[in-house]
Amino acid sequence: MSIHGLAASASAVGPSHFDITKVIRPNILALHPYRCARDDYQDGILLDANENALGHSITRSGSKQPSILDLDLNRYPDPAQNTIKERVASLRSLPGVDHxxxxxxxxxxxxxxxxVCVAPGKDKILTTPPTYGMYSVCAQINDVAVVKCPLELTGAAGEGGKSGRFSLRISEIKKAVDADPSIKLIFVCSPGNPTGTLVPLSSIRELLDYPNFKGIVVVDEAYIDFASDDATATSLVKDYGNLVVMQTLSKSFGLAGVRLGIALAQPPLIQVLTNTKAPYNISTPTAHIALSALAPDSITTMRSKISTLVESRQQLLTDLTGLVSLGVGGVIGGNDANFVVVPILAEGKPDNTRAQRLYRLLAEENGVVVRYRGSEPGCEGCLRITVGTEEENRTVVAKMRLVLSAI
Known part of the structure; x- marks a missing residue:
């Protein structure tokens, strides 16, 4: 069996008795790794990875703050990072660091x-495609089977709520749970990626309250700050021990390069995760930057930039309607994140071939990188466009007009 991403070699590598394919777990050898936005293109106007185009929100408060090189980098970092946790708890209205x-x-x-929750080769997780690809990749790495219960793939563009396009099909999830008690985790992305659709709290409650499901509901809220103020499932954490909410500094805080993720849950689950993590998983530079980002002045700046991006999102949606005659369909999804998803049409129907060609020509000849999502369920012919700066948004629309006029 070959190894994905490695070119075949005619020359043998010793010793003769060693075969790496006999050592690596079969599920890892068969793994098709998650393809990140930077795998194809690294330069140009980058509107493919849902980064915060306005940059980070850290407010520099005078010269008292040490630079990263002034920190005690020769010492291991604080394994608890309770000061960061205190600021997160305050920001998200949770009781304390034990959450x-x-x-x-x-x-x-x-x-x-x-x-910690799913036994390899025995238990399973449930995902709701189209959704974030790392759930399935991580499951395969851990030799965990995936039960897929697709979102509602029909309905009017932009409809959310409990019954519109890209909403959770609660009854189908319950049927899957009834049929397979080995499901231990249900992953819900809200707002969804690539859908941009917010999952209402009432739907999440239905899953949490369903007595036949004995596992944990994981709500991934990477884009939650771009939605309405009352959209977050953190308000449910105080009442449900079977809920974990994931958030990040990558999107709204504009700190994708820092790599800080956050789990919000009741203390028992938090303690299990703490017991299992690497001893010093959060580096001193990351902690230093995170503390600055979570300071009151920086949070004010973050919220101001979110307001700008939400306004820009609406303008981008408006500008894209001007490309209808060139084969850009109506925007799909709920548009509750920092990106939009549009189908590229040929003869009035979503067309993957034309969408892929537009994607390549934008990146390779026009310096604009978006993300092709046409292989996802319900996203045929679709491109995902991150909301950029005002100038970047104008440029992507102009370049799309130029390329679509020629293809």
Whole structure:
């Protein structure tokens, strides 16, 4: 069996008795790794990774704050990072640090949850595609089977709520749970990626209250700050021990390069995660930057930038309607995140071939990088466009007009 991403070699590597494919777990050899936005393109106007185009929100408060090089980098970092947790608890209206876990991005939290809750080769997780690809990748790494219960794939563009396009099909999830008691985790992305659709708290409550499900509901809120103020499931944490809410500094805080993920849950689950994590998983530079980002002045700046991006999102939606005659369909999804999703049409229907061609030509000849999502359920022919600066948004629309006129 070959190893994905490694070119075949004619020359043998010793010793003769060693075959790496006999050592690596079969599920890892078969793994198709998660493809991140930077795998294809690293330069140009980058509107493909849902980063915060306005930059980080850290407010510099005079010269008293040490630079990273002034920190005690020769010492191991604080394993608890309670000061960061106190600021998170205050920001998210939670009782205290015993409700907070910090990880190296949300991806570490996803992996830890599977390792502590799901027995390899025995238990399963449930996902609701189209959704964030790392849930399935992490499951395969851990030799965990995935039960897929797709979101509602029909309905009017932009409809959310409990019955519109990309809403949770609660009855189907319950049927899946009834049929397979080995499901230990249900992953819900809200607002969804790539859907941009917010999952209402009433739907999450239905899953939490369903007596036949004995596991944990994981609500991934990476984009929650771009939605309404009352949208977060953190308000449910105080009442439900079977809920964990994941958040991050990558999106609204504009700190994708720092890699700090946050889990919010009742103390028993937080303690289990704490017991399982690497001893010093949050580095001193990351902690230093996170504390600055969670300071009151920086949070004010963050919220101001979110307001700007939400306004820009609406303007981008408006500008994209001007491309209808060139084969850009109506925006799909709920538009509650910092990106929008549009189908590219040919003869009036979503067309993956035309969408892929537009994606490539934008990046390779026009310096604008968006994300092709046409292989996701319910997203045929779709491109996902991160909301950029005002100038970047104008540029992507102009370049799309130029390329679509020629193809």
């Amino acid at each position: 907070i876990f910090l990880g190296v991005g949300s991806d570490e939290i996803i992996d830890l949850l599977m390792r």
